[in-house]
Amino acid sequence: xxxxxxxxxFSIVAHIDHGKSTLADRLIQETGTVKERDMQAQLLDTMDIxxxxxxxIKANTVRIDYKADDGETYILNLIDTPGHVDFxxxxxxxxxxxxxxxxxxxxxxxxxxQTLANVYHAIEADHEIVPVLNKIDLPASEPDRVAExxxxxxxxxxxxxxLVSAKTGEGIxxxxxxxxxxxxAPKGDRDAPLKAMLVDSWYDAYLxxxxxxxxxxxxxxxxxxxxxMHTNATYPVDRxxxxxxxxxxxxxxxxxxxxxxxxxxxxxxDTRVGDTITHEKKGCAEALPGFKPAQPVVFCGLFPVDNAxxxxxxxxxxxxxxxxxxxxxxxxxxxxxxFGFRCGFLGLLHLEVIRDRLEREYDIDLITTAPSVIYxxxxxxxxxxxxxxxxxxxxxxxxxxxxxPRIKATILVPDEYLGDVLKLCQDRRGIQIDLTYAxxxxxxxxxxxxxEVVFDFYDRLKSVTKGYASFDYTIEDYREDRLVKMSILVNxxxxxxxxxxxxxDRAEARGRAMVEKLKDLIPRHMFxxxxxAAIGGRVIxxxxxxxxxxxxxxxxxxxxxxxxxxxxxxxxxxxxxxxQFGRVEIPQSxxxxxxxxxx
Amino acid sequence: MPEDWxxxxxxxxxxxxxxxxxxxxxxxxxxxxxxxxxxxWAQAYVSEIGRIAAETGSKPLKSVFFGGxxxxxxxxxxxxxxxxxxxxxxTLSNDIEITLEANPTSVEASRFAGYKDAGVxxxxxxxxxxxxxxxxxxxRLHTVAEARAAFDTATNLFDxxxxxxxxxxxxxxxxxxxxxxxxxLNMAADHLSLYQLTIESGTAFGTRHAAGGLHGLPQEDLAxxxxxxxxxxxxxxxxxxxxxxxHAKSGxxxxxxxxxxxxxxxxxxxxxxxxxxxxxxxxxxxxxxxSPQSWLESVLKTxxxxxxxxxxxxxxxxxxxxxxxxxxxxxxxxxxxxxxAGKQIKYNSINMLSNYDLVTLxxxxxxxxxxxxxxxxxxxxxxxxx
Numbered sequence: 001x002x003x004x005x006x007x008x009x010f011s012i013v014a015h016i017d018h019g020k021s022t023l024a025d026r027l028i029q030e031t032g033t034v035k036e037r038d039m040q041a042q043l044l045d046t047m048d049i050x051x052x053x054x055x056x057i058k059a060n061t062v063r064i065d066y067k068a069d070d071g072e073t074y075i076l077n078l079i080d081t082p083g084h085v086d087f088x089x090x091x092x093x094x095x096x097x098x099x100x101x102x103x104x105x106x107x108x109x110x111x112x113x114q115t116l117a118n119v120y121h122a123i124e125a126d127h128e129i130v131p132v133l134n135k136i137d138l139p140a141s142e143p144d145r146v147a148e149x150x151x152x153x154x155x156x157x158x159x160x161x162x163l164v165s166a167k168t169g170e171g172i173x174x175x176x177x178x179x180x181x182x183x184x185a186p187k188g189d190r191d192a193p194l195k196a197m198l199v200d201s202w203y204d205a206y207l208x209x210x211x212x213x214x215x216x217x218x219x220x221x222x223x224x225x226x227x228x229m230h231t232n233a234t235y236p237v238d239r240x241x242x243x244x245x246x247x248x249x250x251x252x253x254x255x256x257x258x259x260x261x262x263x264x265x266x267x268x269x270d271t272r273v274g275d276t277i278t279h280e281k282k283g284c285a286e287a288l289p290g291f292k293p294a295q296p297v298v299f300c301g302l303f304p305v306d307n308a309x310x311x312x313x314x315x316x317x318x319x320x321x322x323x324x325x326x327x328x329x330x331x332x333x334x335x336x337x338x339f340g341f342r343c344g345f346l347g348l349l350h351l352e353v354i355r356d357r358l359e360r361e362y363d364i365d366l367i368t369t370a371p372s373v374i375y376x377x378x379x380x381x382x383x384x385x386x387x388x389x390x391x392x393x394x395x396x397x398x399x400x401x402x403x404x405p406r407i408k409a410t411i412l413v414p415d416e417y418l419g420d421v422l423k424l425c426q427d428r429r430g431i432q433i434d435l436t437y438a439x440x441x442x443x444x445x446x447x448x449x450x451x452e453v454v455f456d457f458y459d460r461l462k463s464v465t466k467g468y469a470s471f472d473y474t475i476e477d478y479r480e481d482r483l484v485k486m487s488i489l490v491n492x493x494x495x496x497x498x499x500x501x502x503x504x505d506r507a508e509a510r511g512r513a514m515v516e517k518l519k520d521l522i523p524r525h526m527f528x529x530x531x532x533a534a535i536g537g538r539v540i541x542x543x544x545x546x547x548x549x550x551x552x553x554x555x556x557x558x559x560x561x562x563x564x565x566x567x568x569x570x571x572x573x574x575x576x577x578x579x580q581f582g583r584v585e586i587p588q589s590x591x592x593x594x595x596x597x598x599x
Numbered sequence: 600m601p602e603d604w605x606x607x608x609x610x611x612x613x614x615x616x617x618x619x620x621x622x623x624x625x626x627x628x629x630x631x632x633x634x635x636x637x638x639x640w641a642q643a644y645v646s647e648i649g650r651i652a653a654e655t656g657s658k659p660l661k662s663v664f665f666g667g668x669x670x671x672x673x674x675x676x677x678x679x680x681x682x683x684x685x686x687x688x689x690t691l692s693n694d695i696e697i698t699l700e701a702n703p704t705s706v707e708a709s710r711f712a713g714y715k716d717a718g719v720x721x722x723x724x725x726x727x728x729x730x731x732x733x734x735x736x737x738x739r740l741h742t743v744a745e746a747r748a749a750f751d752t753a754t755n756l757f758d759x760x761x762x763x764x765x766x767x768x769x770x771x772x773x774x775x776x777x778x779x780x781x782x783x784l785n786m787a788a789d790h791l792s793l794y795q796l797t798i799e800s801g802t803a804f805g806t807r808h809a810a811g812g813l814h815g816l817p818q819e820d821l822a823x824x825x826x827x828x829x830x831x832x833x834x835x836x837x838x839x840x841x842x843x844x845x846h847a848k849s850g851x852x853x854x855x856x857x858x859x860x861x862x863x864x865x866x867x868x869x870x871x872x873x874x875x876x877x878x879x880x881x882x883x884x885x886x887x888x889x890s891p892q893s894w895l896e897s898v899l900k901t902x903x904x905x906x907x908x909x910x911x912x913x914x915x916x917x918x919x920x921x922x923x924x925x926x927x928x929x930x931x932x933x934x935x936x937x938x939x940a941g942k943q944i945k946y947n948s949i950n951m952l953s954n955y956d957l958v959t960l961x962x963x964x965x966x967x968x969x970x971x972x973x974x975x976x977x978x979x980x981x982x983x984x985x
Contacts, residue, residue: 435635526957526977526978527955551975553843553975555794556923557856558612561873565919568976585969
């Protein structure tokens with residue numbers, strides 16, 4: 001049991017690539033928490049995908065013992081939070097588990113959209129915030145300008161900002177001292193009933209579900225019986241411990257402490273981020289505020305390239321679901337793609353991460369259909385249905401109107417690219433809410449339909465701004481608009497996997513772009529193939545793929561017969577990997593490529 | 600009842616594996632050797648002829664074809680030794696065709712008379728292009744002037760002469776091909792083989808192409824236009840397109856190659872040579888080791904230059920007949936196909952293909968139409984018995 005006054009709990013707020021993980025590594029190293037020879041870059045990002053992309057997906061934590069200049073030894077608990085908008089709820093929960101934040105800003109870059117979104121989570125959680133200007137070793141570093149920008153844009157005092165180079169180690173000691181001296185110690189009552197927050201959880205093949213907790217009040221001991229207040233499930237606690245960053249078992253966790261428990265919990269689904277953990281008997285009266293169940297907002301179909309791999313995919317998805325309560329899936333059949341799953345994600349990054357993991361960790365080649373959002377379809381009979389898949393769109397004659405989710409997008413961009421960004425947002429049916437300047441950077445806030453963003457908005461934004469824009473969003477509300485289902489017909493046959501919901505005014509341009517693209521993606525056949533985009537029965541765009549004109553072996557004599565026949569047989573086999581629509585074979589790659597819009 | 604192979608007849612293929620240099624487009628079994636003991640090689644061919652003839656001596660021989668490699672590197676004495684043995688072993692048909700492939704260099708042309716004396720009555724000359732820059736790009740050792748001279752030499756000696764051209768070359772335009780083909784038709788004797796340049800893996804061109812090199816090859820539409828132009832010009836000049844890439848004046852079709860396309864029997868002798876032999880009602884695919892040295896040693900030491908034979912299955916025979924037979928304008932006999940396959944051809948596919956006007960049925964023969972011929976691979980894939 002640790003004296004509350006000797007505990008400091010904190011998180012690090014930063015934009016991607018501003019050096020959060022490197023700074024965390026340095027703090028761990030400086031305090032000798034991890035031996036030099038065990039150090040590896042980005043200690044806290046455990047998944048390959050996290051390391052590769054330089055992002056944090058799961059919350060991680062490390063307990064650091066630090067002997068401060070005042071002679072006292074402090075326990076510093078760092079929670080490394082996910083930094084991406086898809087995981088905004090998880091971020092907000094992690095923020096509630098600590099009392100302060102280091103605001104890390106790259107002193108050669110300045111404040112970015114993600115910095116803003118996350119720092120607001122910290123401010124909302126009443127954090128004490130210590131600004132850290134990182135990468136001061138870079139020649140382009142401008143700490144004064146960036147400090148001023150922090151004050152202008154975020155509105156916090158940056159005069160005491162610590163100058164750090166996580167790379168060289170400069171300013172690391174000062175950072176540790178600031179954590180001790182400027183961040184508040186946690187409060188809590190050891191004698192009150194147990195009240196702990198479930199910060200995050202993940203599945204471990206040996207231990208079952210590992211639950212990351214922050215004790216608010218009371219004491220959690222090994223062998224206690226606990227209750228999850230929202231799911232009402234009870235468990236006996238097997239293990240209690242802390243991360244250093246590897247797991248170390250201890251006997252109890254007291255108020256203000258952060259650690260883990262295991263309790264023979266089989267599925268991550270049974271542990272909801274933000275839930276309150278208390279004792280089964282003599283539990284606390286009220287749960288912590290702010291709990292929200294996970295809500296997928298982006299949907300797409302995942303199909304195995306090889307239909308024979310469907311069972312493998314089913315198994316892989318169920319294993320991943322064990323470890324990710326925010327990922328939903330249900331079986332789907334597509335005339336085009338066979339059996340697969342309609343999956344729901346927190347956002348596009350979440351979608352990509354899951355898809356990458358399925359392909360990499362489970363070695364399944366996947367076809368991903370166009371990401372879609374949930375539309376509210378109001379029918380003439382007064383009822384409302386949630387539409388997750390354009391293929392399920394009811395006949396328009398039954399539909400009264402549709403509503404789609406809108407987002408509030410914040411984009412920070414150097415002013416020379418502002419025009420392009422405004423055009424992109426206007427093209428995507430955006431409504432400007434705000435435009436302000438902070439130094440040479442503009443901050444634009446747009447109200448945008450989520451369906452215009454889920455495809456490739458971020459890619460387009462990066463491309464028109466040469467990578468200098470940063471982008472973040474929050475989901476706002478549902479609003480009515482003139483939306484229609486656009487079908488694609490190949491050789492007069494509708495291809496369900498290529499159906500999309502589009503705005504009426506954009507339908508023709510989208511349809512044209514799509515059929516032109518498909519004309520290049522589908523190989524020529526022995527006959528000509530009309531490719532059409534249609535709304536209901538009305539064709540809005542049409543291209544014709546000419547018939548194949550040349551496919552013949554020039555030389556074929558006695559000695560070639562065996563080899564040439566094998567070649568044809570091989571080609572014929574290769575064709576089986578394509579999807580058959582009537583007489584037309586469409587290569588799998590066409591489905592994904594066709595849906596990427598180049599504008 | 601006649602055996603199936605008799606509808607194509609029986610021929611002999613002799614493979615001479617040596618070249619002075621390898622052409623970058625060629626994927627045939629060819630080797631460059633510093634020194635060749637032609638006597639030893641002649642002895643090996645003679646030995647193999649004896650061995651094969653012991654099994655096939657009752658079949659009348661319609662044709663002998665010297666292919667390669669570069670058979671015009673053979674000494675006339677070598678050719679003479681081989682043909683003497685052939686005459687000794689088989690009954691030759693009255694109109695036997697004996698073809699030798701030749702490169703049009705002056706040295707090789709100087710041997711033409713010797714070949715004629717040995718019994719060769721037809722030459723096939725690898726001219727390939729009628730402009731020097733393209734000949735160099737194709738890795739050929741001769742010039743256009745040399746080719747014309749060799750051709751003249753051949754004209755004075757032989758009634759039947761073929762020459763090869765390769766088109767759809769790098770950076771070639773349609774008007775350029777029109778001009779070149781017109782020139783070729785003016786000099787042509789009775790037969791022309793006009794091949795679209797094909798990039799084969801395992802060749803120098805294949806490697807360059809895979810590495811992103813070899814620019815300026817025609818796209819599908821231009822290649823198709825060139826093919827169509829070729830049909831048009833050759834027909835106007837009286838050369839019937841009797842096979843995908845082969846054009847002949849009436850009665851001058853290559854009898855040897857028709858054995859392949861009519862799925863007859865052929866003995867294949869020499870390194871890498873393939874054969875098809877029907878023996879006691881079973882049709883075998885035969886193959887010789889590719890390496891010249893292994894073949895030679897195997898023949899001289901064991902008296903057998905062949906790898907173990909494979910009996911062909913019903914599907915293999917039917918598919919081979921289909922693939923070879925649709926290349927020629929008389930197509931395939933469906934009754935014969937069904938006898939080979941032991942089942943009907945895929946009539947659903949035939950209906951579909953004839954709806955698109957790619958094949959036609961005439962007197963129970965399936966024939967690729969002029970529209971179907973340039974996409975014959977797609978047609979065959981549709982019809983393979985698998």
